[in-house]
Amino acid sequence: MSASDLLVATALAGTAASISGAIGSARVRINVSAVLTIAACACGLAVAVGVLHSHHGVALYTNRLIPLTGLSLALDPLGSLFVAITSVVGICAMVFRLGYEGHGLSSRTASSALPLFVTTMLFVPAAATVTTFLFLWELMAVTSLLLVLADHRHRPEVQKAAQWYAVMTQFGAACLLVGFVLLATRTGSQSFVTIAARAPHLAAWVRGSAFVLMVIGFGSKAGMVPLHVWLPRAHPEAPGPVSALMSAAMVNLGVYGIVRVGDGLLRGGPAWWWLLVMILGALSALFGSLHSATSRDLKRLLAYSTTDNVGLMLLGVGASGLFAATGHQGLALFALIAALLHVVFHAVFKGSLFLSASSVQQATGTRDLDSLGGLMRRMPVTGPIFLVAGLAISAMPALCGFVSEWLLLQAMLHGLPTTNAAIAVTMPIGVGVLALTGGLTAFTFVKAIGIGFLGQPRTEAAAGATEVRGSMWAGSGMLAALCLILGVAPWLVVPAVVDAARDATGIRASNPLTPGWQLGLSDIHGALAPGLLLVALALAGATVSLGRAALQRGAARRAEAWGCGRELQTARMEYTATSFGEPLTRVFDDVLSPSHDLDISHTAESRYYVEAATFHTALDDGFERRFYRPVAGALRRWGALARRVPNGSIHRYLAFGLVALIVVLVVVA
Amino acid sequence: MTGSPYAAALTLAVGSVLVCAITVLWVTSTRSVIRVVAIQGVALGLVAMILGIHLRDAGLIGAATVVLLVKGAAIPLLLGKASGTGTVHSRESRPIVNVPASLVASVFLIVLAFAAFRDVARFVGTTAGALVPVGVATLLIGFFALATRQRPLFQMAGLLMVDNGTALVAFLCTAGVPFLVEVGVSLDVLLGVTVLMVLTMRLRTEFGDVDLDELRELHD
DSSP: OOHHHHHHHHHHHHHHHHHHTTSSOHHHHHHHHHHHHHHHHHHHHHHHHHHHHHOOOEEEEESSSSTTTOEEEEEOHHHHHHHHHHHHHHHHHHHHHHHOOOTTTTSHHHHHHHHHHHHHHHHGGGBOBHHHHHHHHHHHHHHHHHHHGGGTTTOHHHHHHHHHHHHHHHHHHHHHHHHHHHHHHHHTOOBHHHHHHHGGGSOHHHHHHHHHHHHHHHHHHHTOTTSOTTHHHHHHHSOHHHHHHIIIIIHHHHHHHHHIIIIIISOOOOHHHHHHHHHHHHHHHHHHHHHHHHOOBHHHHHHHHHHHHHHHHHHHHHHHHHHHHTTOHHHHHHHHHHHHHHHHHHHHHHHHHHHHHHHHHHHHSOOBGGGOOOHHHHSTTHHHHHHHHHHHHTTOTTSHHHHHHHHHHHHHHTTTTOSOHHHHHHHHHHHHHHHHHHHHHHHHHHHHHHHHHSSOOSSHHHHTOOOOOHHHHHHHHHHHHHHHHHHHOGGGTHHHHHHHHHHHHOOOOOOSEEOSSSEEETTTTEEEOHHHHHHHHHHHHHHHHHHHHHHTOSOOOOOOTTOTTOSOOOGGGSOOHHHHHHHHHHHTHHHHOOEEEEEEEEOSSOTTSEEEEEEEEEOOOHHIIIIIHHHHHHHHHHHHHHHHSOOSOHHHHHHHHHHHHHHHHHHHO | OOSSHHHHHHHHHHHHHHHHHHHHHHOOSHHHHHHHHHHHHHHHHHHHHHHHHHHTOHHHHHHHHHHHHIIIIIHHHHHHHHHOSSOGGGSOOOOSSOHHHHHHHHHHHHHHHHHHHHHHHHHHOSHHHHTHHHHHHHHHHHHHHHHHOOSHHHHHHHHHHHHHHHHHHHHHHHTOOOHHHHHHHHHHHHHHHHHHHHHHHHHHHHHSOOOHHHHHHHHO
């Protein structure tokens, strides 16, 4: 079976899954469509691995699906990397979906849209012409919107989230459309290969404006600040597998787009392009990590953390472009490898986190961390899975997050001893952002795990939680296992990422990473041996626990820790997510600007006695409040003004016609 | 342009159509407006007839006959029947743009039509082609009447001007549209006028008045 046959098989399996999602009883259609989608993902994975292994691209053309221009697909190493990521996340999300209940995902529309969504995501990185790309991109947007809306009958906030998502994604699509049209008309071709060949000869303003438009368009899909506002709304409201797919696979495609256009189609550009990308990335990383550290909704926290990680990816992509623009080819390749590696690893741990958070939501009926607690004991499989993925995202050694963030840090640190002013200024800032984000992420997941999974349950719902079905934890568990495997053996994916980065940038510099049991950095004189790290950590842990056991031998006094002499420790005495994040909220008061509402009612007899006190605190998105709401308000006022023009008078309408006719005649004359 | 009897007759007929259009803006009584519509219909029919005789085109002469019958006789008769004559209400008492201003506006519209269509006139090149802007001017003035007159009868007159202007352009540009098409268009207009008249009569019996501004109160 050739690679192009496999590609056709992917499409056919995806279509069959989508059709089967619309027929039969609920159980049958969920199972059949999930299994067929897994088959589609498996085919996609096989094609992608084949391309990455053989270095031979796959091309496919058909004019049966889109009239006039036809559908043109071509898979190169860069696209294959993203297809592989989507396939793996897709398989795990579909395994999870087999056991997932509720949230309207069992309806015919949703069961039919989900396979279509996964399949289009598999094909977006394979698009080889502008029309094919935009067609698939829109299909992906529409199906994901349908899936976000899956539960709209039961929760009104879903509609609001979907509105935000629809507006932002359409705005992004409009920017992409204009950008691509600009490139296609100026180069006289809509094929990516021809555009890439002719784009270097275009005028600087054309290239610049196309790039900025594309960054806005792809950034809105990637959840880049300030276009991220839909993400913390839509991801939490989407059904579990969908939120995992959106956060771990769809968001990546935004980064893919920026790499494909910036490095691939436009073949790199001046330093200011990449400085822009770096600034937006740094903003996203800081803003996302800050909000995820102070958020108390488990899935909202994860959504903000996605913005944070996208920021890190963009930081890497921007650094790579900046290095390339200033002539540091080796460093450019290295930074892009680090960024793409972070894309891979982020997909793995964020997929696992979102799936296990959905398990928690299904088991307890809530996402509010302040209502959870004590889940580690009650959900003995999901708890450790969340722990592993949480440690991975916090960049703990021997897990995958550490490898990519370490490489990103190395890339930026080693950009320091250059004479170029732009690099000399931005790289230290980038390193600082990376360090601060790392700290905040660790803080976030200490909170998520400590408040959500340890301690005592804070509500009846949390106390009554039981472990979810096997297929659900299998889905998130597979990804958590990948966190461990890739953390210890990153060389399993490093060659593929190196190929993708080389293919994207066209840089023929020697491979900066020597794969093996230790990752050697050939240009920079550094090395990372994740396996040794794991052994060292295990040894250290064993020493500490043995030492403690030795010291504690003998008389041991057992008492309630931090009990202060109390016998009873209740859930009301526990730290909550809000109180845990409170110091941070205070420190970053200017950025987060929390609103507090303290309402005290006194007894009727005396004002010195308080009857009840309610305290309400809310953190809303600063960009939403300061930018989007005024813009939306202005549009609404403009709309109200425009509504006054057609007042129902037939004379006015006739006059419009007459005036229009006269204007046309005046223009003609 | 006025060298031959054909050219003189054609120019006279076409000119009459335009004069009638301007007169519609001028007059305020129901009876006069119906009369003007009838005269314009006859003038339009004569334009077609003159062209038909000049080109020796039997189809065009047939079309001219139909136009004469429909626009010169049937439609004015219908209008007269529907409007009922002699009452105080039947005057166009307060148009949105008053009569002197309307006449000034019509001058501008005529200038605009000539400015915009001078290339077309030159392109067509015949005596008839040179008169194309007149048709456009008639159309514009009709549209203007449609947009600024309050009474349905006057608006209908405006609508008929628009239709006559279009027909005039068609006759002058292409020396006549095919007979069947012209007959179809004329009968369409007849049908439209009939429907509007029936509606007006129903409104009159229901509410006693058909001033659009007062009818708007029903909507509010």
